[in-house]
Amino acid sequence: MIIGKIIKFIEAIKLKRLIRKLNVSGSNNNISSSIVIYYPERVSLGDYIYIGPNAEINGLGGVEIMNGVIIGPNLVLHSANHTFKNSKYIPYDETFDFRKVTIGENVWIGGNVIITPGSDIGEGCIVGAGCVISGTILPLSIVVGNPCRVIKSRDSEHYYKLKKENKIYLKEKLEKNLKPEINLNYKE
Template sequence: MKRLLKKLNKSGSNNSISSSIVIYYPERVSLGNFIYIGPNAEINGLGGVEIMNGVIIGPNLVLHSANHSFKDSKYIPYDETFDFRKVTIGENVWIGGNVIITPGSNIGEGCIVGAGCVVSGTIPPLSIVVGNPCRVIKSRDSEHYYRLKKENKIYLKEKLERKLQPQINLNYNE
């Protein structure tokens, strides 16, 4: 894992990356700080990938930043050329499990991407999206979000520095 992370274009600090992650073309992938990437992620960085600070990604992510060219191709169904389309994941995005991110996607700051989503295109900042294809169902409270950001209350940062523990209530009668 350490060898893979050293091959990245940029790798920030205090990241927690599962050992089962696969990154193709790691030299075209940039990671910010305080990032968590869960088990079994597959990232194809051919077209460029930027994951900014504070991002949390659940298990089984599939992310593509390039696709085979088919328009004016020399062969069918496609030829040996590629369409490179950078993927950007903004600060403090939370991505659920089993999400697919397609080439050229841009997920705005503070978004929440529901489990099983297929992301394509641009998602506005602070959006909460679900479905296939994903659609915005609501937005986060911007005043609350930006207050916490100004106070530097980033979960993975706080977890590391203050040794936060999950608070789990197992009393099912409530």
């Protein structure tokens, strides 16, 4: 029991040090202590962001995660790739192609998602578990699969009404101590 508390204490210190190295770190974020961020000085986080366990973010090419984003466990995010075109070696050389990744406001990313360099996930998107994201995802899209494909869009009127009312899940949870409700009658 004491060893567990010591380990949690050490993890909390390591996380605080990592967050101080970020280019921008918003407030009221809930980030798992198991996160790994390479090049944190090139990563910017907004407010009210949740990042689940075992996330790995490579910020070399730049990463911006905006307000209200919820990210499930085991995220892998890359913002740069080795250069192979006209490289000096095979399969690639020591140079990199930097391609910023942007995750818009209020995006919900499921578990085990891979985000490739240059991806731009629009505001309000829902990314299904296990997706591989590459390229631009238009705002309010709901995407699934590998490669990901849009299966529908969120209700824009409802989304923008909630946004105008500042109904951000993590904000509400932190400020009002919301508890999950189980809806057994959910129908799509």
